[in-house]
Amino acid sequence: MKNTIGLYGLGVMGANLAKNMANNRERVAVFNYTPDLTEKFVGEFSSQNVEAHYELEAFIQSLETPRKVFLMVTAGPVVDSVIRSIIPFLDKGDIIMDGGNSDFHDSNRRFHELNEQGIHFVSVGVSGGEEGALNGPALMPSGDACAYSLVAPILEKIAAKVDGKPCCTYLGPEGSGHYVKMVHNGIEYADMQLITEAYQFLRERVGLTVEEIADVFAQWNETDLKSYLIEITADILRKKDDETGKPMVDVILDKAGQKGTGKWTSKEALDIGAPSSILTEAVFARYLSAMKEERVHAENILSGPKAVDDKMDKDYWINVVKEALFMGKICAYTQGFNQYRTASEHYGWSLDLSEIALIFRGGCIIRADFLNKISNAFKQNKELTNLLLAPYFIEKTNRYQSSLRKVVMKGMESGLSLPCFSTSLTYYDGYRSSQSGANMIQAQRDYFGAHTYERNDKEGIFHTNW
Numbered sequence: 001m002k003n004t005i006g007l008y009g010l011g012v013m014g015a016n017l018a019k020n021m022a023n024n025r026e027r028v029a030v031f032n033y034t035p036d037l038t039e040k041f042v043g044e045f046s047s048q049n050v051e052a053h054y055e056l057e058a059f060i061q062s063l064e065t066p067r068k069v070f071l072m073v074t075a076g077p078v079v080d081s082v083i084r085s086i087i088p089f090l091d092k093g094d095i096i097m098d099g100g101n102s103d104f105h106d107s108n109r110r111f112h113e114l115n116e117q118g119i120h121f122v123s124v125g126v127s128g129g130e131e132g133a134l135n136g137p138a139l140m141p142s143g144d145a146c147a148y149s150l151v152a153p154i155l156e157k158i159a160a161k162v163d164g165k166p167c168c169t170y171l172g173p174e175g176s177g178h179y180v181k182m183v184h185n186g187i188e189y190a191d192m193q194l195i196t197e198a199y200q201f202l203r204e205r206v207g208l209t210v211e212e213i214a215d216v217f218a219q220w221n222e223t224d225l226k227s228y229l230i231e232i233t234a235d236i237l238r239k240k241d242d243e244t245g246k247p248m249v250d251v252i253l254d255k256a257g258q259k260g261t262g263k264w265t266s267k268e269a270l271d272i273g274a275p276s277s278i279l280t281e282a283v284f285a286r287y288l289s290a291m292k293e294e295r296v297h298a299e300n301i302l303s304g305p306k307a308v309d310d311k312m313d314k315d316y317w318i319n320v321v322k323e324a325l326f327m328g329k330i331c332a333y334t335q336g337f338n339q340y341r342t343a344s345e346h347y348g349w350s351l352d353l354s355e356i357a358l359i360f361r362g363g364c365i366i367r368a369d370f371l372n373k374i375s376n377a378f379k380q381n382k383e384l385t386n387l388l389l390a391p392y393f394i395e396k397t398n399r400y401q402s403s404l405r406k407v408v409m410k411g412m413e414s415g416l417s418l419p420c421f422s423t424s425l426t427y428y429d430g431y432r433s434s435q436s437g438a439n440m441i442q443a444q445r446d447y448f449g450a451h452t453y454e455r456n457d458k459e460g461i462f463h464t465n466w
């Protein structure tokens with residue numbers, strides 16, 4: 001009997017996706033570039049639904065037609081070289097899926113190049129890490145809708161489920177699925193940075209211990225802040241280092257790494273004119289964190305405000321920080337979904353923002369209860385220009401904006417760097433201001449470069465002889 005799907009790439013994600021498919025009664029052929037990972041996979045997982053292959057041609061020929069090949073390999077040129085290697089064994093109508101964190105520009109190109117050869121290409125954004133890949137990731141597929149309908153039964157089966165609905169929906173043409181995954185990661189960066197700033201404020205300004213902050217996060221996870229990232233933050237704060245007995249978080253070097261998807265989101269925001277400032281500030285915060293040696297040097301040279309030793313009411317401030325964090329998250333998700341809307345218009349993709357929020361409810365790193373509210377907001381008003389203007393978010397921001405202000409002011413006053421909290425507030429205040437100050441910029445542009453301006457009292461294009 002032929003296999004229903006082929007999984008190429010048995011690294012961290014690919015191995016677990018193959019197990020997930022087999023556990024869901026798909027007959028999976030597996031292949032890896034080097035035999036070592038295939039041997040490791042076969043050694044740790046045995047299932048009558050898995051057939052391991054060490055020859056590429058035999059792997060492809062073991063698949064029922066139209067053949068469905070799922071690639072889970074390192075993003076970038078590797079994907080192109082793998083596609084080139086399997087093409088000779090494929091027939092017209094076969095389907096290649098790419099589940100890696102590929103740049104959507106590459107996915108657009110691959111979609112069209114393969115289309116010309118009669119091969120369907122489905123971009124599949126995958127989120128959920130190692131555990132999600134095994135037990136149910138969030139999947140963001142795009143490409144040819146007919147091709148998707150052929151792989152949908154498998155993808156929807158292996159995806160996470162929330163309220164019985166798979167966290168997997170066809171999103172749009174070309175590489176739009178990888179675009180959705182990219183911005184998901186941009187939002188992920190912002191969410192992580194906001195949580196980090198809440199933690200820093202509670203520790204350095206309010207004076208809570210690591211253990212107390214773990215309890216605070218665990219308690220927040222019982223509220224409207226409930227989310228995977230809040231949950232794991234509580235777990236992280238409880239973990240002690242075996243060697244020193246110190247909290248794990250205190251022995252980890254404060255230099256953040258990154259693989260690039262957050263940066264791509266920001267570059268793309270600049271290209272299409274989406275004001276994703278909080279997402280971008282989170283990328284810059286990682287860059288600044290990576291300059292550890294310079295920061296250590298500067299600490300002894302550059303002055304800040306005098307140490308403040310006012311006693312802060314712990315219970316009062318825990319609640320203020322909670323509301324500030326929720327407010328920051330609302331602004332960050334607003335920017336991410338605004339970027340989807342702008343990209344959808346820019347590329348002509350017709351992305352359904354309500355469906356994207358539904359996919360994110362389970363399996364993925366940014367899964368959170370309040371994605372239901374985001375989904376409802378876009379479902380109730382398809383023309384919604386900005387999430388901040390949806391009734392639920394108007395009510396929340398009206399209540400929480402003053403808390404974000406309090407945390408930013410207290411933090412700034414004491415010299416605490418709060419890049420995403422402060423940028424959230426700046427974005428919120430900027431968006432709700434009918435008067436922006438850009439009239440001055442227009443005047444300056446016209447003064448030095450005769451770039452012209454519009455007037456607010458009559459139609460037309462004007463220039464002043466300054």
Ligand SMILES: NC(=O)C1=CN([C@@H]2O[C@H](COP(=O)(O)OP(=O)(O)OC[C@H]3O[C@@H](n4cnc5c(N)ncnc54)[C@H](OP(=O)(O)O)[C@@H]3O)[C@@H](O)[C@H]2O)C=CC1
Binds near residue numbers: 009032034
């Ligand atoms: N880890 C995570 O949490 C997530 C990762 N992703 C994305 O999934 C993809 C895979 O990630 P992950 O499983 O973590 O990575 P791993 O490093 O664990 O696995 C990489 C895979 O790519 C293969 N590969 C590398 N170079 C080549 C090549 N030249 N030709 C053929 N195959 C090659 C490797 O095979 P070999 O051993 O032979 O080199 C291996 O199977 C990436 O795009 C990643 O960004 C997406 C979501 C979450």
Ligand SMILES: O=C(CO)[C@H](O)[C@H](O)COP(=O)(O)O
Binds near residue numbers: 126127188258259
């Ligand atoms: O895609 C993911 C989750 O959704 C990966 O975990 C991602 O690689 C994390 O990004 P970075 O390494 O840049 O922090």
